[in-house]
Amino acid sequence: MKPHLKVHYFQHIAGEGFGSCYSYLKEMNARMTATEFFALPVDLALDIEALPHVEDVDLLIIMGGTMSVNDEANYPWLKIEKRWLRRYLALGKPAIGLCLGGQLIANALGAAVSKSAAQELGWTTVRKINFVPDECFQLPEQFNVMQWHSETFEIPKGAVHLAENEACRNQMYQIGKNVLGFQFxxxxxxxxxxxxxxxxxxxxxxxxxxxxxxxELKKSAKEKFLQGNQLLNKAIEYVLRKTAC
Incomplete structure:
Protein backbone atom coordinates (compact mmCIF):
# COMPACT_ATOMS: atom_id res chain seq x y z
CA MET A 1 0.00 0.00 0.00
CA LYS A 2 1.20 3.51 -0.78
CA PRO A 3 2.64 5.54 2.15
CA HIS A 4 -0.02 8.23 1.66
CA LEU A 5 -3.16 6.73 0.23
CA LYS A 6 -5.05 9.31 -1.83
CA VAL A 7 -8.75 8.81 -1.18
CA HIS A 8 -11.35 10.84 -3.03
CA TYR A 9 -15.06 10.82 -2.42
CA PHE A 10 -18.04 12.02 -4.40
CA GLN A 11 -20.60 13.69 -2.17
CA HIS A 12 -24.12 14.33 -3.48
CA ILE A 13 -25.98 15.82 -0.51
CA ALA A 14 -24.85 18.12 2.30
CA GLY A 15 -23.93 16.38 5.55
CA GLU A 16 -23.19 12.96 4.06
CA GLY A 17 -19.42 12.71 4.23
CA PHE A 18 -17.21 9.68 4.75
CA GLY A 19 -19.31 8.39 7.64
CA SER A 20 -17.87 5.59 9.73
CA CYS A 21 -14.83 4.91 7.54
CA TYR A 22 -13.25 8.32 8.21
CA SER A 23 -11.38 7.10 11.31
CA TYR A 24 -10.33 3.89 9.57
CA LEU A 25 -8.86 5.81 6.63
CA LYS A 26 -7.10 8.31 8.90
CA GLU A 27 -5.39 5.38 10.62
CA MET A 28 -3.91 4.57 7.19
CA ASN A 29 -2.58 8.14 6.95
CA ALA A 30 -4.88 8.63 3.98
CA ARG A 31 -5.11 12.02 2.31
CA MET A 32 -8.79 12.67 1.71
CA THR A 33 -10.36 15.02 -0.80
CA ALA A 34 -13.91 15.49 -2.05
CA THR A 35 -16.01 16.62 -4.96
CA GLU A 36 -19.17 18.20 -3.52
CA PHE A 37 -21.67 17.96 -6.35
CA PHE A 38 -24.46 19.31 -4.14
CA ALA A 39 -22.63 22.65 -3.86
CA LEU A 40 -22.56 23.21 -7.63
CA PRO A 41 -25.10 25.58 -9.23
CA VAL A 42 -27.81 23.47 -10.87
CA ASP A 43 -27.26 25.12 -14.26
CA LEU A 44 -23.45 24.83 -14.16
CA ALA A 45 -22.02 23.10 -17.23
CA LEU A 46 -19.41 21.10 -15.32
CA ASP A 47 -16.42 20.04 -17.38
CA ILE A 48 -14.90 16.62 -16.74
CA GLU A 49 -11.48 18.25 -16.42
CA ALA A 50 -12.75 20.01 -13.27
CA LEU A 51 -12.77 16.62 -11.52
CA PRO A 52 -9.55 15.03 -10.22
CA HIS A 53 -7.27 13.28 -12.68
CA VAL A 54 -8.07 9.58 -12.41
CA GLU A 55 -4.36 8.82 -11.98
CA ASP A 56 -4.32 10.96 -8.81
CA VAL A 57 -6.90 8.83 -6.96
CA ASP A 58 -5.92 5.61 -5.18
CA LEU A 59 -9.39 4.84 -3.80
CA LEU A 60 -12.76 6.28 -4.78
CA ILE A 61 -15.76 6.24 -2.44
CA ILE A 62 -19.11 7.31 -3.92
CA MET A 63 -21.67 8.37 -1.36
CA GLY A 64 -25.47 8.27 -1.41
CA GLY A 65 -27.97 10.96 -2.29
CA THR A 66 -31.65 11.77 -2.64
CA MET A 67 -31.63 12.17 -6.43
CA SER A 68 -32.05 9.46 -9.06
CA VAL A 69 -29.14 8.47 -11.29
CA ASN A 70 -31.61 8.90 -14.16
CA ASP A 71 -32.35 12.56 -13.33
CA GLU A 72 -29.69 14.09 -15.58
CA ALA A 73 -32.05 16.88 -16.67
CA ASN A 74 -32.22 18.32 -13.15
CA TYR A 75 -28.68 17.33 -12.16
CA PRO A 76 -26.56 17.76 -15.32
CA TRP A 77 -23.37 16.91 -13.44
CA LEU A 78 -24.56 13.28 -13.29
CA LYS A 79 -23.48 12.81 -16.93
CA ILE A 80 -19.99 14.10 -16.15
CA GLU A 81 -19.75 11.98 -13.01
CA LYS A 82 -20.63 8.84 -14.98
CA ARG A 83 -18.13 9.69 -17.73
CA TRP A 84 -15.42 10.18 -15.12
CA LEU A 85 -16.37 6.88 -13.45
CA ARG A 86 -15.96 5.00 -16.72
CA ARG A 87 -12.46 6.46 -17.15
CA TYR A 88 -11.51 5.58 -13.58
CA LEU A 89 -12.91 2.05 -13.64
CA ALA A 90 -11.27 1.33 -17.00
CA LEU A 91 -7.92 1.55 -15.19
CA GLY A 92 -8.92 -1.20 -12.75
CA LYS A 93 -8.65 1.11 -9.74
CA PRO A 94 -10.49 0.45 -6.45
CA ALA A 95 -13.94 1.91 -5.87
CA ILE A 96 -16.69 1.57 -3.28
CA GLY A 97 -20.25 2.68 -4.13
CA LEU A 98 -22.75 3.26 -1.32
CA CYS A 99 -26.49 3.28 -2.11
CA LEU A 100 -26.72 5.98 -4.84
CA GLY A 101 -22.99 5.36 -5.33
CA GLY A 102 -23.61 1.68 -6.07
CA GLN A 103 -26.36 2.69 -8.48
CA LEU A 104 -24.07 5.21 -10.21
CA ILE A 105 -21.32 2.66 -10.83
CA ALA A 106 -23.84 0.14 -12.17
CA ASN A 107 -25.53 2.74 -14.40
CA ALA A 108 -22.22 4.12 -15.69
CA LEU A 109 -21.42 0.59 -16.85
CA GLY A 110 -24.73 0.14 -18.65
CA ALA A 111 -26.95 -1.46 -15.99
CA ALA A 112 -30.46 -0.13 -15.43
CA VAL A 113 -31.50 1.66 -12.26
CA SER A 114 -35.25 1.79 -11.62
CA LYS A 115 -37.92 1.90 -8.93
CA SER A 116 -37.50 -0.88 -6.40
CA ALA A 117 -40.42 -3.27 -5.92
CA ALA A 118 -40.45 -2.12 -2.30
CA GLN A 119 -39.01 0.99 -0.71
CA GLU A 120 -36.69 0.26 2.19
CA LEU A 121 -36.09 2.62 5.09
CA GLY A 122 -34.63 1.36 8.35
CA TRP A 123 -32.73 -1.61 9.72
CA THR A 124 -33.14 -4.79 7.66
CA THR A 125 -31.51 -8.18 7.38
CA VAL A 126 -29.48 -8.93 4.25
CA ARG A 127 -28.16 -12.37 3.40
CA LYS A 128 -25.19 -13.63 1.44
CA ILE A 129 -25.87 -15.19 -1.97
CA ASN A 130 -25.08 -18.91 -2.05
CA PHE A 131 -22.15 -20.19 -4.10
CA VAL A 132 -20.23 -16.93 -4.37
CA PRO A 133 -16.72 -17.81 -5.64
CA ASP A 134 -14.08 -18.07 -2.90
CA GLU A 135 -11.94 -15.34 -4.46
CA CYS A 136 -14.77 -12.80 -4.08
CA PHE A 137 -15.42 -10.57 -1.09
CA GLN A 138 -16.84 -12.82 1.60
CA LEU A 139 -19.87 -11.72 3.60
CA PRO A 140 -21.46 -13.14 6.77
CA GLU A 141 -24.34 -15.51 6.09
CA GLN A 142 -26.67 -12.70 7.15
CA PHE A 143 -26.24 -9.23 8.63
CA ASN A 144 -28.31 -6.24 9.73
CA VAL A 145 -27.80 -2.90 7.97
CA MET A 146 -29.41 0.48 7.34
CA GLN A 147 -31.51 0.86 4.18
CA TRP A 148 -32.71 4.14 2.67
CA HIS A 149 -33.73 3.76 -0.97
CA SER A 150 -36.68 3.66 -3.35
CA GLU A 151 -34.68 2.71 -6.47
CA THR A 152 -32.28 -0.12 -7.09
CA PHE A 153 -29.67 -1.28 -9.60
CA GLU A 154 -29.54 -4.24 -11.92
CA ILE A 155 -26.36 -6.27 -11.49
CA PRO A 156 -23.87 -4.94 -14.08
CA LYS A 157 -22.80 -7.28 -16.87
CA GLY A 158 -19.86 -9.40 -15.71
CA ALA A 159 -20.38 -8.55 -12.02
CA VAL A 160 -20.90 -11.09 -9.24
CA HIS A 161 -24.12 -10.83 -7.22
CA LEU A 162 -23.12 -10.93 -3.54
CA ALA A 163 -26.18 -10.22 -1.36
CA GLU A 164 -29.97 -10.02 -1.34
CA ASN A 165 -33.07 -9.77 0.83
CA GLU A 166 -36.81 -10.28 0.36
CA ALA A 167 -37.63 -6.63 -0.34
CA CYS A 168 -34.82 -5.93 -2.81
CA ARG A 169 -32.97 -8.76 -4.50
CA ASN A 170 -29.90 -6.78 -5.61
CA GLN A 171 -28.21 -5.62 -2.42
CA MET A 172 -24.53 -5.89 -3.32
CA TYR A 173 -22.26 -6.76 -6.25
CA GLN A 174 -18.58 -7.06 -7.10
CA ILE A 175 -16.83 -6.16 -10.35
CA GLY A 176 -13.41 -7.74 -10.86
CA LYS A 177 -11.31 -7.45 -7.72
CA ASN A 178 -11.54 -3.69 -7.41
CA VAL A 179 -15.19 -2.62 -7.18
CA LEU A 180 -17.86 -3.24 -4.56
CA GLY A 181 -21.33 -1.73 -4.93
CA PHE A 182 -23.77 -1.59 -2.00
CA GLN A 183 -27.50 -0.84 -2.11
CA PHE A 184 -27.53 -0.24 1.66
CA GLU A 216 -38.01 3.91 16.06
CA LEU A 217 -34.99 5.06 14.08
CA LYS A 218 -34.20 7.84 16.54
CA LYS A 219 -33.93 5.17 19.24
CA SER A 220 -31.41 3.05 17.29
CA ALA A 221 -28.83 1.63 19.68
CA LYS A 222 -25.19 2.43 18.86
CA GLU A 223 -24.46 -1.28 18.58
CA LYS A 224 -26.75 -1.49 15.52
CA PHE A 225 -24.33 0.60 13.46
CA LEU A 226 -21.25 -1.53 14.12
CA GLN A 227 -21.90 -4.49 11.82
CA GLY A 228 -22.23 -2.32 8.73
CA ASN A 229 -19.32 -0.09 9.76
CA GLN A 230 -17.02 -3.10 10.20
CA LEU A 231 -18.22 -4.58 6.92
CA LEU A 232 -17.29 -1.36 5.10
CA ASN A 233 -13.81 -1.33 6.65
CA LYS A 234 -13.28 -4.89 5.44
CA ALA A 235 -14.54 -3.93 1.98
CA ILE A 236 -12.04 -1.07 1.77
CA GLU A 237 -9.22 -3.35 2.92
CA TYR A 238 -10.28 -5.95 0.34
CA VAL A 239 -10.30 -3.71 -2.75
CA LEU A 240 -7.02 -2.06 -1.73
CA ARG A 241 -5.29 -5.37 -1.08
CA LYS A 242 -6.58 -7.02 -4.23
CA THR A 243 -5.58 -4.14 -6.50
CA ALA A 244 -2.13 -3.96 -4.88
CA CYS A 245 -1.38 -7.59 -5.80
Whole structure:
Protein backbone atom coordinates (compact mmCIF):
# COMPACT_ATOMS: atom_id res chain seq x y z
CA MET A 1 0.00 0.00 0.00
CA LYS A 2 1.20 3.51 -0.78
CA PRO A 3 2.64 5.54 2.15
CA HIS A 4 -0.02 8.23 1.66
CA LEU A 5 -3.16 6.73 0.23
CA LYS A 6 -5.05 9.31 -1.83
CA VAL A 7 -8.75 8.81 -1.18
CA HIS A 8 -11.35 10.84 -3.03
CA TYR A 9 -15.06 10.82 -2.42
CA PHE A 10 -18.04 12.02 -4.40
CA GLN A 11 -20.60 13.69 -2.17
CA HIS A 12 -24.12 14.33 -3.48
CA ILE A 13 -25.98 15.82 -0.51
CA ALA A 14 -24.85 18.12 2.30
CA GLY A 15 -23.93 16.38 5.55
CA GLU A 16 -23.19 12.96 4.06
CA GLY A 17 -19.42 12.71 4.23
CA PHE A 18 -17.21 9.68 4.75
CA GLY A 19 -19.31 8.39 7.64
CA SER A 20 -17.87 5.59 9.73
CA CYS A 21 -14.83 4.91 7.54
CA TYR A 22 -13.25 8.32 8.21
CA SER A 23 -11.38 7.10 11.31
CA TYR A 24 -10.33 3.89 9.57
CA LEU A 25 -8.86 5.81 6.63
CA LYS A 26 -7.10 8.31 8.90
CA GLU A 27 -5.39 5.38 10.62
CA MET A 28 -3.91 4.57 7.19
CA ASN A 29 -2.58 8.14 6.95
CA ALA A 30 -4.88 8.63 3.98
CA ARG A 31 -5.11 12.02 2.31
CA MET A 32 -8.79 12.67 1.71
CA THR A 33 -10.36 15.02 -0.80
CA ALA A 34 -13.91 15.49 -2.05
CA THR A 35 -16.01 16.62 -4.96
CA GLU A 36 -19.17 18.20 -3.52
CA PHE A 37 -21.67 17.96 -6.35
CA PHE A 38 -24.46 19.31 -4.14
CA ALA A 39 -22.63 22.65 -3.86
CA LEU A 40 -22.56 23.21 -7.63
CA PRO A 41 -25.10 25.58 -9.23
CA VAL A 42 -27.81 23.47 -10.87
CA ASP A 43 -27.26 25.12 -14.26
CA LEU A 44 -23.45 24.83 -14.16
CA ALA A 45 -22.02 23.10 -17.23
CA LEU A 46 -19.41 21.10 -15.32
CA ASP A 47 -16.42 20.04 -17.38
CA ILE A 48 -14.90 16.62 -16.74
CA GLU A 49 -11.48 18.25 -16.42
CA ALA A 50 -12.75 20.01 -13.27
CA LEU A 51 -12.77 16.62 -11.52
CA PRO A 52 -9.55 15.03 -10.22
CA HIS A 53 -7.27 13.28 -12.68
CA VAL A 54 -8.07 9.58 -12.41
CA GLU A 55 -4.36 8.82 -11.98
CA ASP A 56 -4.32 10.96 -8.81
CA VAL A 57 -6.90 8.83 -6.96
CA ASP A 58 -5.92 5.61 -5.18
CA LEU A 59 -9.39 4.84 -3.80
CA LEU A 60 -12.76 6.28 -4.78
CA ILE A 61 -15.76 6.24 -2.44
CA ILE A 62 -19.11 7.31 -3.92
CA MET A 63 -21.67 8.37 -1.36
CA GLY A 64 -25.47 8.27 -1.41
CA GLY A 65 -27.97 10.96 -2.29
CA THR A 66 -31.65 11.77 -2.64
CA MET A 67 -31.63 12.17 -6.43
CA SER A 68 -32.05 9.46 -9.06
CA VAL A 69 -29.14 8.47 -11.29
CA ASN A 70 -31.61 8.90 -14.16
CA ASP A 71 -32.35 12.56 -13.33
CA GLU A 72 -29.69 14.09 -15.58
CA ALA A 73 -32.05 16.88 -16.67
CA ASN A 74 -32.22 18.32 -13.15
CA TYR A 75 -28.68 17.33 -12.16
CA PRO A 76 -26.56 17.76 -15.32
CA TRP A 77 -23.37 16.91 -13.44
CA LEU A 78 -24.56 13.28 -13.29
CA LYS A 79 -23.48 12.81 -16.93
CA ILE A 80 -19.99 14.10 -16.15
CA GLU A 81 -19.75 11.98 -13.01
CA LYS A 82 -20.63 8.84 -14.98
CA ARG A 83 -18.13 9.69 -17.73
CA TRP A 84 -15.42 10.18 -15.12
CA LEU A 85 -16.37 6.88 -13.45
CA ARG A 86 -15.96 5.00 -16.72
CA ARG A 87 -12.46 6.46 -17.15
CA TYR A 88 -11.51 5.58 -13.58
CA LEU A 89 -12.91 2.05 -13.64
CA ALA A 90 -11.27 1.33 -17.00
CA LEU A 91 -7.92 1.55 -15.19
CA GLY A 92 -8.92 -1.20 -12.75
CA LYS A 93 -8.65 1.11 -9.74
CA PRO A 94 -10.49 0.45 -6.45
CA ALA A 95 -13.94 1.91 -5.87
CA ILE A 96 -16.69 1.57 -3.28
CA GLY A 97 -20.25 2.68 -4.13
CA LEU A 98 -22.75 3.26 -1.32
CA CYS A 99 -26.49 3.28 -2.11
CA LEU A 100 -26.72 5.98 -4.84
CA GLY A 101 -22.99 5.36 -5.33
CA GLY A 102 -23.61 1.68 -6.07
CA GLN A 103 -26.36 2.69 -8.48
CA LEU A 104 -24.07 5.21 -10.21
CA ILE A 105 -21.32 2.66 -10.83
CA ALA A 106 -23.84 0.14 -12.17
CA ASN A 107 -25.53 2.74 -14.40
CA ALA A 108 -22.22 4.12 -15.69
CA LEU A 109 -21.42 0.59 -16.85
CA GLY A 110 -24.73 0.14 -18.65
CA ALA A 111 -26.95 -1.46 -15.99
CA ALA A 112 -30.46 -0.13 -15.43
CA VAL A 113 -31.50 1.66 -12.26
CA SER A 114 -35.25 1.79 -11.62
CA LYS A 115 -37.92 1.90 -8.93
CA SER A 116 -37.50 -0.88 -6.40
CA ALA A 117 -40.42 -3.27 -5.92
CA ALA A 118 -40.45 -2.12 -2.30
CA GLN A 119 -39.01 0.99 -0.71
CA GLU A 120 -36.69 0.26 2.19
CA LEU A 121 -36.09 2.62 5.09
CA GLY A 122 -34.63 1.36 8.35
CA TRP A 123 -32.73 -1.61 9.72
CA THR A 124 -33.14 -4.79 7.66
CA THR A 125 -31.51 -8.18 7.38
CA VAL A 126 -29.48 -8.93 4.25
CA ARG A 127 -28.16 -12.37 3.40
CA LYS A 128 -25.19 -13.63 1.44
CA ILE A 129 -25.87 -15.19 -1.97
CA ASN A 130 -25.08 -18.91 -2.05
CA PHE A 131 -22.15 -20.19 -4.10
CA VAL A 132 -20.23 -16.93 -4.37
CA PRO A 133 -16.72 -17.81 -5.64
CA ASP A 134 -14.08 -18.07 -2.90
CA GLU A 135 -11.94 -15.34 -4.46
CA CYS A 136 -14.77 -12.80 -4.08
CA PHE A 137 -15.42 -10.57 -1.09
CA GLN A 138 -16.84 -12.82 1.60
CA LEU A 139 -19.87 -11.72 3.60
CA PRO A 140 -21.46 -13.14 6.77
CA GLU A 141 -24.34 -15.51 6.09
CA GLN A 142 -26.67 -12.70 7.15
CA PHE A 143 -26.24 -9.23 8.63
CA ASN A 144 -28.31 -6.24 9.73
CA VAL A 145 -27.80 -2.90 7.97
CA MET A 146 -29.41 0.48 7.34
CA GLN A 147 -31.51 0.86 4.18
CA TRP A 148 -32.71 4.14 2.67
CA HIS A 149 -33.73 3.76 -0.97
CA SER A 150 -36.68 3.66 -3.35
CA GLU A 151 -34.68 2.71 -6.47
CA THR A 152 -32.28 -0.12 -7.09
CA PHE A 153 -29.67 -1.28 -9.60
CA GLU A 154 -29.54 -4.24 -11.92
CA ILE A 155 -26.36 -6.27 -11.49
CA PRO A 156 -23.87 -4.94 -14.08
CA LYS A 157 -22.80 -7.28 -16.87
CA GLY A 158 -19.86 -9.40 -15.71
CA ALA A 159 -20.38 -8.55 -12.02
CA VAL A 160 -20.90 -11.09 -9.24
CA HIS A 161 -24.12 -10.83 -7.22
CA LEU A 162 -23.12 -10.93 -3.54
CA ALA A 163 -26.18 -10.22 -1.36
CA GLU A 164 -29.97 -10.02 -1.34
CA ASN A 165 -33.07 -9.77 0.83
CA GLU A 166 -36.81 -10.28 0.36
CA ALA A 167 -37.63 -6.63 -0.34
CA CYS A 168 -34.82 -5.93 -2.81
CA ARG A 169 -32.97 -8.76 -4.50
CA ASN A 170 -29.90 -6.78 -5.61
CA GLN A 171 -28.21 -5.62 -2.42
CA MET A 172 -24.53 -5.89 -3.32
CA TYR A 173 -22.26 -6.76 -6.25
CA GLN A 174 -18.58 -7.06 -7.10
CA ILE A 175 -16.83 -6.16 -10.35
CA GLY A 176 -13.41 -7.74 -10.86
CA LYS A 177 -11.31 -7.45 -7.72
CA ASN A 178 -11.54 -3.69 -7.41
CA VAL A 179 -15.19 -2.62 -7.18
CA LEU A 180 -17.86 -3.24 -4.56
CA GLY A 181 -21.33 -1.73 -4.93
CA PHE A 182 -23.77 -1.59 -2.00
CA GLN A 183 -27.50 -0.84 -2.11
CA PHE A 184 -27.53 -0.24 1.66
CA UNK A 185 -25.64 2.19 3.92
CA UNK A 186 -22.81 0.40 5.78
CA UNK A 187 -21.19 3.79 6.52
CA UNK A 188 -24.12 5.13 8.57
CA UNK A 189 -23.35 6.60 11.99
CA UNK A 190 -25.75 7.88 14.67
CA UNK A 191 -24.83 11.44 13.67
CA UNK A 192 -25.48 10.79 9.96
CA UNK A 193 -28.80 9.08 10.71
CA UNK A 194 -29.89 12.09 12.76
CA UNK A 195 -29.17 14.33 9.75
CA UNK A 196 -31.13 12.03 7.42
CA UNK A 197 -34.11 12.19 9.78
CA UNK A 198 -34.14 15.99 9.65
CA UNK A 199 -35.15 15.87 5.96
CA UNK A 200 -38.95 15.89 6.22
CA UNK A 201 -39.39 16.11 2.43
CA UNK A 202 -37.31 12.97 1.91
CA UNK A 203 -39.12 11.08 4.68
CA UNK A 204 -42.48 11.97 3.15
CA UNK A 205 -41.53 10.09 -0.04
CA UNK A 206 -41.44 6.77 1.81
CA UNK A 207 -44.53 4.72 2.56
CA UNK A 208 -44.50 0.96 2.64
CA UNK A 209 -44.18 -2.19 4.68
CA UNK A 210 -40.37 -2.11 4.62
CA UNK A 211 -40.17 1.08 6.62
CA UNK A 212 -39.47 1.87 10.26
CA UNK A 213 -40.95 4.91 11.92
CA UNK A 214 -38.96 8.05 12.61
CA UNK A 215 -39.35 7.46 16.35
CA GLU A 216 -38.01 3.91 16.06
CA LEU A 217 -34.99 5.06 14.08
CA LYS A 218 -34.20 7.84 16.54
CA LYS A 219 -33.93 5.17 19.24
CA SER A 220 -31.41 3.05 17.29
CA ALA A 221 -28.83 1.63 19.68
CA LYS A 222 -25.19 2.43 18.86
CA GLU A 223 -24.46 -1.28 18.58
CA LYS A 224 -26.75 -1.49 15.52
CA PHE A 225 -24.33 0.60 13.46
CA LEU A 226 -21.25 -1.53 14.12
CA GLN A 227 -21.90 -4.49 11.82
CA GLY A 228 -22.23 -2.32 8.73
CA ASN A 229 -19.32 -0.09 9.76
CA GLN A 230 -17.02 -3.10 10.20
CA LEU A 231 -18.22 -4.58 6.92
CA LEU A 232 -17.29 -1.36 5.10
CA ASN A 233 -13.81 -1.33 6.65
CA LYS A 234 -13.28 -4.89 5.44
CA ALA A 235 -14.54 -3.93 1.98
CA ILE A 236 -12.04 -1.07 1.77
CA GLU A 237 -9.22 -3.35 2.92
CA TYR A 238 -10.28 -5.95 0.34
CA VAL A 239 -10.30 -3.71 -2.75
CA LEU A 240 -7.02 -2.06 -1.73
CA ARG A 241 -5.29 -5.37 -1.08
CA LYS A 242 -6.58 -7.02 -4.23
CA THR A 243 -5.58 -4.14 -6.50
CA ALA A 244 -2.13 -3.96 -4.88
CA CYS A 245 -1.38 -7.59 -5.80
Missing amino acids: HPEITPEALALFLEDDEELALFNGVCQQSED
